[in-house]
Amino acid sequence: MKEFNLIEHFFKQKSGTRKDVVIGIGDDAAVTHIPQGQALVTTTDTLLSGVHFLPNASPHSIAQKAVAVNLSDLAAMGAEPAWISLSLSAPDVDEEWLTEFSRGLQDQIEYYSIQLIGGDTVQGPLAITITAQGFVPYEQAITRSGAKPGDLVYVTGTLGDAGLGLAIAKNEVDQVIEKPLSQVNRDFLLKRLNYPTPRLLTGTQLRRIANSCIDLSDGLISDIKHILKMSACGATLDLEKLPLSQALVNSVDEETALKYALSAGDDYELLFTVSEEQKGNLETTLASANIQVTCIGHLNGNVGNLELKKNNLPYQNNVQGYQHF
Amino acid sequence: MKEFNLIEHFFKQKSGTRKDVVIGIGDDAAVTHIPQGQALVTTTDTLLSGVHFLPNASPHSIAQKAVAVNLSDLAAMGAEPAWISLSLSAPDVDEEWLTEFSRGLQDQIEYYSIQLIGGDTVQGPLAITITAQGFVPYEQAITRSGAKPGDLVYVTGTLGDAGLGLAIAKNEVDQVIEKPLSQVNRDFLLKRLNYPTPRLLTGTQLRRIANSCIDLSDGLISDIKHILKMSACGATLDLEKLPLSQALVNSVDEETALKYALSAGDDYELLFTVSEEQKGNLETTLASANIQVTCIGHLNGNVGNLELKKNNLPYQNNVQGYQHF
Structure with a gap:
């Protein structure tokens, strides 16, 4: 089957309307x-087999995640999604795989009311590049560079779940899990890894409220540094406030849970900063949405310095090189 | 060097303004x-090492071509280019390679006054995905589906050069070249392969004049069939009219030259159709631009039929399966 037919057959019919x-x-x-x-608003992200997903991941989850990580970037700008383009590199025309993959794509297309508007298919190692396009009202995009000293630092959802999910998927749980892992927790953590939720509604609600925003793809410590760098700020994080899921807390000890929450990637939650004056406005705006939002610290003028505290004491984590850049 | 720095270091500085x-x-x-x-107007194309360019191609030419093939798609819609996004998969951080690649990218950015607005870099097999975005005035995009029986079929430039260029690059010239290959012709044919020219000016000039348009990436016969299919037409091509470069004609026999012109890919010329009434308008409009445009046949109502004639006689080419679809 030739490239043209491949696109036509698997992707055109339910590409959205x-x-x-x-x-x-x-x-x-x-x-x-x-x-x-x-x-x-435009963003591009590539997912490569063995790097961004495990070679044995389900085609449905790969498609869903490829869309979700791009929509998460739009969410971080306060944008609403509209259209996606797909470049699919696959080693062969595996109809079963393609059917499941396109089903994952279609589920996202329907759920987010977006449309697949084009793409390219090539024969090569399994890799998915998606370009997502969306809108934001003029001058309301939320950037990484608008944060101010004094801003409160918030995150959506819970942190570290995908990190433990990855350990589970890679069968490395014995090394990290000291408590029995229930099926419910296992399913939850794997779902957080394979089916991340772009926080699109929260992103649009943060327009005119948040001073800065980023999505957490590489881990809290790595990602907040982008904001500190581009906004010329420092930050203090209060680790006892980090939102941790029951599944994470019930599966690993406290130190390990914090390690995942601080440095594991793939959470695709939003981290954003809000001035003290906007705090009330934020709470009112988000009240109607059923999304957990947690204040985990604040920004200061100590440019480039990231201070980790736990119960008001300096926190020495055992991952080197994260405190400063 | 981490992904973030890679993008910052090599691509941000001269990304356009x-x-x-x-x-x-x-x-x-x-x-x-x-x-x-x-x-x-949005398009995405992936170039994979060993498939779309030879592994030993210069990084400068790979970057130039990756941009050009995308801009060629915009040209075929009558659009002007504005922004590109890059996803680069590379096996390692080879600074020399990246420097040359980014120089090729920057040359295109400057020449076409476009801007690199984002992207992603991953460690993997060498592959370049570019998404190009541009504009076209409302309702003036030129499609594959607007062709009408009676339309004249035109192409820009000359056909088949990149096909012979590929044979030269692959050191397969002994099999096809019967005449001595001069350095000038060799350089010309390789340039046509490695540095295709998107016909952007012609594309914008064809708005309101052409009924349909497509860029020739897979070869004349393959590509015109997309127009025939989407416009429900047939076509007769007069092969003695096909525009062939002196370099092609001087290097191979007539039969081989026609074979390249009909079925080799990578020309990135435009094929478009124009009604008889618009013929004068077309000639006036294109007169000021120094781009060769040649009428090579006409469309008819014989849906799906592609007829090849040479000096008014049916042409039997030795490549099977191309006459019909």
Whole structure:
């Protein structure tokens, strides 16, 4: 089956039906319309087998995650998603694999009301590159560079679940888990790894409220440093406040849980900063949404310094090189 | 060197300076503004080492080609290019390679006044995915589906050069070349392979004139079939009219030259169709541009049939299966 047929057969039929798509899959390029007053927001992320997902991951979860990590970038800008393009590199035309993969893609397309507007398929090592496009009203995009000393630091959801999920998926649980792992917890942690949830609603709600925002893809410590660098701030994090799931807390000791929450990647929660004055506004705005948001520290003017405290005492974690950059 | 630094170091400095880019490389996503009255045009193409370029191709040419093939898709829609995103998969951080690659990218960025707005780098087999975005005025995009029976079929430039260029690059010239290959011709043919020229100016000039357009990436016969299929037409091509370069004609016999012109890929010329009524308009519009355009046949109502004639006689080429689909 040739490339053209591959795209047509597996991806065109259920690629979505947005009214702002004038020309979708099947021409030299897609043509779409942006609403007046909205800026275009674009992001690209590649997932490579063996690097970003395990070779034995289900094609459904691979597709879902490839879309989710891109939508998470849009969420971090306060944007709403509209269209995706797919470049799929696959070693062969495995119809079963492609059927499951396209089902994962379609589930995301339907759930987020987005549309697949084009792409490319090549024969090569398994890799998925998605470009996601969305909108944000003019001058309302939330950046990494707008944070101010004094801002409160918040995160959505819980941290570290995907990190333990990865250890489970790689059968490395014996090394980290000291308590019996229940099926419920196991399922929850694997779901957090394989089916991350882009915090799109929260992202749009943070427009005009948050001074800065980033999505947590590489781990809390790595990612907050981007904000500190681009906003020329320092930060103090209060580790006893880190939101940890019951599944994580019930499966590993406290030290290990903190390690995952601080340095494991793939959480795809949002980290954002809000001035003291906007705190009330934030709480009112988020009250209607059923998304957990936790204040985990604050920013200061100590440029480039990341201070970790636990119950007001300096915290020495056993992962080197994370405290400063 | 980590991914973040890789992008920062090699690609950010000379990524372009367009005024419509509000946020470029370095945040979760790029934010850009589309001019009023313009639709967004988006395309994605992946180039894989060993498939789309030879493993020993120069990094400069790989970058140039990766951009060019995407801009060629925009040209085929009648769009002007604005922004590109890059996903680079490379086996290691080879500074010399990356320097040359980024130089190729920057040359294209400057030449076409586009901007690199984001991307991703992963460690893996050498592959380049570029997403190109541009604009076209509302309702002026040129599609594959607008062709009508009676339309004249045109192509830009000359055909088949990249095909012979590939044979030269692969050291397969002994099999096809019967005449001595001069250095000038060799250089020309290799340049046509490695440095294709997206026909952007012609594309924009064809708005409101051409009924349909496609870029020739897979070869004339393969690509015209997309137009025939999507426009429900047939076509007769007059092979004696095919525009062939002196370099091609001087290097191989007539039969071989036609074979390359008909079925070799990578030309990245435009094929477009124009009604008889618009012929004068086309000639006037293109007169000022120094781009060769040749009428090579016409469309008819014989849906799905591609007829090849040479000097008014049916042409039997020795490549099977190309006459019909």
